[in-house]
Amino acid sequence: MIANRNGLSRTQSVFLVLLRIFVGWHLLYEGIAKMLIPDWTSAGYLENSRWIFSGLFHSMAASEGALAVVDLLNVWGLTLIGLALMLGLLTRYASIAGMALLSLYYVANPPFFGTDFGIPLEGHYLFINKTFVEIVTLGVLAVFPSGLYFGLDRFIRAAGNAKRSRSEDRPDKEKKAGNMLDENAVPDSLHRREILRYLAMVPVLGAFAWGAARKYQWNSVNAVSGATIKVSDSKLKDLKGELPRGKILDRQISRIFIGGNLIGGWSHSRDLIYVSSLFKAYNTERKVFETLALAENAGINAINISHRQLPLINKYKRIFGSSLQTMTQVHPTKDKLYEDIDSVIDQGVDLIQIQGNCCDWRVRDGEIDVLAKSLDYIKQQGYPAGMGAHSVQALIACDEAGIEPDFFMKTFHHDKYWSAHPVENRIPFSVDGDRSEDHDEFHDNMFCLFPEKTVEFMNKKKIPWIAFKVLAGGAIHPEAGFKYAFENGADFVCVGMFDYQVVDDVNIAIDTLSNLKGRQREWYG
Numbered sequence: 001m002i003a004n005r006n007g008l009s010r011t012q013s014v015f016l017v018l019l020r021i022f023v024g025w026h027l028l029y030e031g032i033a034k035m036l037i038p039d040w041t042s043a044g045y046l047e048n049s050r051w052i053f054s055g056l057f058h059s060m061a062a063s064e065g066a067l068a069v070v071d072l073l074n075v076w077g078l079t080l081i082g083l084a085l086m087l088g089l090l091t092r093y094a095s096i097a098g099m100a101l102l103s104l105y106y107v108a109n110p111p112f113f114g115t116d117f118g119i120p121l122e123g124h125y126l127f128i129n130k131t132f133v134e135i136v137t138l139g140v141l142a143v144f145p146s147g148l149y150f151g152l153d154r155f156i157r158a159a160g161n162a163k164r165s166r167s168e169d170r171p172d173k174e175k176k177a178g179n180m181l182d183e184n185a186v187p188d189s190l191h192r193r194e195i196l197r198y199l200a201m202v203p204v205l206g207a208f209a210w211g212a213a214r215k216y217q218w219n220s221v222n223a224v225s226g227a228t229i230k231v232s233d234s235k236l237k238d239l240k241g242e243l244p245r246g247k248i249l250d251r252q253i254s255r256i257f258i259g260g261n262l263i264g265g266w267s268h269s270r271d272l273i274y275v276s277s278l279f280k281a282y283n284t285e286r287k288v289f290e291t292l293a294l295a296e297n298a299g300i301n302a303i304n305i306s307h308r309q310l311p312l313i314n315k316y317k318r319i320f321g322s323s324l325q326t327m328t329q330v331h332p333t334k335d336k337l338y339e340d341i342d343s344v345i346d347q348g349v350d351l352i353q354i355q356g357n358c359c360d361w362r363v364r365d366g367e368i369d370v371l372a373k374s375l376d377y378i379k380q381q382g383y384p385a386g387m388g389a390h391s392v393q394a395l396i397a398c399d400e401a402g403i404e405p406d407f408f409m410k411t412f413h414h415d416k417y418w419s420a421h422p423v424e425n426r427i428p429f430s431v432d433g434d435r436s437e438d439h440d441e442f443h444d445n446m447f448c449l450f451p452e453k454t455v456e457f458m459n460k461k462k463i464p465w466i467a468f469k470v471l472a473g474g475a476i477h478p479e480a481g482f483k484y485a486f487e488n489g490a491d492f493v494c495v496g497m498f499d500y501q502v503v504d505d506v507n508i509a510i511d512t513l514s515n516l517k518g519r520q521r522e523w524y525g
Contacts, residue, residue, distance in 0.1 A: 008144070013146075013149045014149075016140075016141075016144055016146045016149065017088075017146055017149050017150050017151070019137060019140070019141065019146070020085050020086075020088065020091065020141050020146045020151075021085070021086055023082075023085055023098075023134060023137055023138065023141070024081075024082045024083070024084070024085025024086035024087075025082065025086060026082070026134070027078050027079075027081050027082030027085065027098060027134075028078070028079060028081075028082025028083055028085075028086060029082070030078045030082070031074075031075055031076065031077070031078030031079030031080075031081075031082055032079060034074060034075045034078070035075050035079065040071070040075075040321070041067065041071055041321040042061075042067070042070050042071050042074050042321065043061045043067055043321045044317045044318045044319070044320060044321035044322055044323075045105075045108065045109065045318050045321070046058065046060050046061035046067075046070070046108065047061045047317075049108045049109055050109070050346075050348075051107060051108070051109070051110050051112070052107075053107055053108070054108075057108050073101075074101075077097070077101050078101070080094075081094050081097055081098045081101065085098070085141070087151060087152050088146065088148075088149070088150060088151015088152050088153050088154070089151065089152040089153060089156075090153065090156075091141060091142075091145070091146055091151060091153050092141075092142050092145070095138040095139070095141040095142035096138075096142050098134075098138045099135050099138045099139060099142065102131050102134055102135045102138070103135055105131050106129075106131045106132055106135065109318075110127070111127055111128070111129040111132075112127065235294075235502075235503040236294075236297055236298060236503065238503055238507070239298060239299075239503060239506060239507065239510075240507045240510050240511065241510050242299060242510075243255060243256070243298065243299030243300065243506050243509060243510060244509075244510075244513050245301070246464065246491055246492060246523065246525035247464075247525055248351065248384050248386075248406065248407050248464050248492075248525055249384045249406055251325065251350060251351060251384060252301070253301065253302050253325065253492060253525070254299055254300050254301045254302060254492075255486075255491075255492055255493065255509055255513060256300065256482070256492070256493045256494075256495060256505065256506065256509040257300050257301070257302035257303060257304065257327075257492065257493075257494055257495075258291075258292070258295055258300060258302070258303040258304070258494070258495070258496070258497060259303075259304050259468060259494045259495055259496040259497075260303060260304055260305035260306055260309050260496070261496045262279055262283060262496040262497065262498060263283050263288050263305070263309060263312070264306060264308075264309060265277070265279045265280040265283075266279075267279050267473070267474075268444050268447070268469075268473030268474070269444070269473065269474070270419060270443060270444050270445050270473070271443065282498070283498075285312065285315075287499065288312065288316070289316050289319065289320070290499055291497075291498065291499040291502065292313075292316050292320075292322070292324060293316075293320055293322075294499055294502050294503075295497075295502050296320075296322060296324055298502050298503055298506045299506060300502070300506065301323070301324060301325055302324065302325040302326070302327055302350075302351075303324060303325070303326060303327065304327045304328075304329070304353070304409070304466075304468070304494045305326060305327070305328055305329065306328075306329050306355075307328050307329060307330055307331075307340055307343060307344050310326060310328055310344060310347050310348075310349065311347065313326055314326075314347060314348060325350040325351065326348075326349050326350050326351070327350065327351040327352075327353055327386070328344045328349045328351070328352055328353070329353050329354070329355040329356075329358075329388065330344060330352055330353070330354060330355065330358075330374070330378075331354075331355045331357075331358040332354065332358065332362075332370055332371075332373075332374040333370065334367055334370055337370060337373060337374060337377075338374070338377055341374065341377060341378055341381070345381055345383070349383065350383075350384075351383060351384040351386060351407075352378045352383045352384070352385055352386065353385075353386035353387070353388050353407075353409050354371060354374060354375065354385075354386065354387050354388055354405075355388055356388035356389050356390045356409065356410075356411065356432075356468075357390060357431075357432040358371075358388075359371060359387055359388055359389040359394045359395070359398070360389055360390055360391045360394045360429050360431070360432050361432065362394075363391075363393070363394040363397045363398065363429075364394070364429045368397060368398065368401050368403070371387070371398060371403060372398075372401065372402075372403050375387065375403060375405055379406070384406045384407065385405050385406050386405055386406060386407045386408065386409050386466070387403070387405035387407075387408055387409070388408075388409040388410070388468075389408075389409075389410050389411070390410075390411050390429075390431040390432060390447055390448075390469075391428050391429050391431060391449070392410065392448075392450055392453045392454045392457055393428045393429065394429070395408065395410065395457060396457060399457075399461075404463075405463070406463060406464075407463055407464040407465070407466060407525070408458070408461065408463065408464070408465045408466065409465075409466040409468060409494070410448075410454055410458070410465065410466070410467060410468070411431070411447040411448040411454075411467070411468055411469040412448045412451060412454055412467035412468070412469070412470055412484075412485055412488070412490060413447065413448050413451065413469060413470050413471065413472040413476055413481060413484065413485075414451055414476070414480075414484050415446065415448075415451065417472060417475040417476055418475075419445045419475060420445065420446055420472070420475075421439070421440050421441055421442060421443075421445065421446060422440055425440050425441050425442075426442070426446070426449040426450065427442070427449075428449070428450075430442045430449070431446070431447055431449065444473070445472075445473070445475075446472065447469035447472060447473065448469065448472075451488075455488050455489060458489050458490075458521065459489060459520070459521050461524075462522075462524055463524055464491045464492065464524045464525030465489060465490050465491050465492070465524065465525075466490070466491065466492040466493070466494050467485040467490035467492070467493050467494070468493070468494040468495070470482065470484070470485045470490075470493050470494075470495060471495060478495070478501075478504070478505055478508045479508055479512070481493075481495075482495075482508055482509055482512045483512050486512055486513060486516055486519065487516060487517070487518050487519050488519075488521075489519065489520070489521030491523055491524055491525035492525060493509070
């Protein structure tokens with residue numbers, strides 16, 4: 001196997017060049033993708049930093065001037081480094097610059113236990129992620145002269161050799177003999193055939209430009225590490241105005257916001273056993289991201305989720321640079337009182353709410369002290385602390401025990417729909433119990449068994465109330481569900497929605513709030 005002056009065979013040189021081109025292709029695409037997305041920002045990535053330099057990255061995200069510089073360096077750094085690698089131009093310097101840039105990505109959000117929520121789409125394997133692999137790859141390209149093979153570095157080297165040759169006045173025969181001994185040696189000058197040979201990257205760049213343009217036209221641009229997934233905003237022009245907001249302590253929250261059940265596949269579909277699978281099949285990760293981006297553009301600024309969904313939402317926030325607020329449910333138990341709470345705080349959360357069935361079960365099982373201690377702990381950590389419930393009897397018991405949350409999250413809907421079972425067959429705490437085969441008993445069909453008692457209780461409380469399950473799992477139209485909730489005292493409505501429902505739901509909320517009549521409870525939020 002013939003080796004060149006660097007000790008590499010022709011086959012080794014070819015694979016080294018391919019490695020350089022592939023890494024350059026990826027970095028160039030990342031840079032151009034960010035460039036093409038209006039208002040792209042690295043703020044979300046910086047804000048989610050959780051390692052030793054997190055304070056520095058957070059301060060960058062908080063400073064408008066610093067963030068502008070960081071965004072500029074990201075876009076043009078990736079673009080120029082990628083272009084240089086593909087052309088084989090100043091390859092060693094480009095590789096070192098790429099290592100420095102990617103090292104900042106890695107340090108900002110390393111794939112360590114407890115710090116890696118919401119980061120790269122490809123995942124990681126015990127401290128090693130795609131970013132780390134590319135850092136090592138760039139290190140290889142930095143120590144091997146890959147730009148001398150099918151790259152512009154060969155021209156730079158040739159020009160330097162020619163200049164030295166002229167100064168040293170070397171005999172032409174000596175130079176020619178040297179070139180014949182090693183076909184990969186860099187000559188003092190390059191002939192036309194050699195120039196064409198080492199400009200082979202031009203058609204590769206042409207293929208890149210064509211492919212990037214086609215992808216952008218087909219489905220916008222989707223680069224892994226940036227806020228580059230675009231969603232259709234064709235319906236946003238149909239918005240009727242600005243969605244009103246209220247406050248929970250110091251948090252500004254849109255009057256309606258998204259529930260996480262449709263993302264998790266909890267359909268509450270009564271006896272339609274296929275619906276949960278259908279939800280999961282439709283709401284792919286990309287579809288979830290598109291739905292959330294559309295919701296934010298429509299004025300929704302919060303989502304209520306299970307703690308298991310928090311990594312997915314954090315990933316969305318990172319990719320889009322989103323400021324979507326997360327209201328995360330926790331499920332404290334007697335044996336694990338603070339574990340869920342600490343976990344969501346470590347991952348990044350805005351408001352914390354004790355899950356509805358958790359409240360029901362703790363009261364039902366005589367463990368109400370768990371709820372009191374958990375709420376106190378959440379408040380001590382500096383977060384708004386909410387109490388969720390399906391059964392109004394649970395909230396009444398908590399109130400009698402002197403437990404005062406910062407906000408309530410209570411199921412609330414009327415019972416004027418076909419599958420609602422008779423009042424006389426409604427049993428407190430049965431929402432989280434077994435499903436009866438009797439049509440006149442609970443079978444995942446009602447979530448506020450005693451709406452009048454809920455209204456009575458809430459009218460006495462002077463803290464924000466978020467109503468959820470206002471559509472009774474799809475049995476009530478949003479126009480009727482929103483109207484019933486807001487007229488009877490709810491300050492906010494949490495509702496699950498698919499992407500094609502977002503704008504309609506926002507418009508219904510705007511109309512409902514603009515024409516509200518008969519509300520007796522004051523607004524607390």
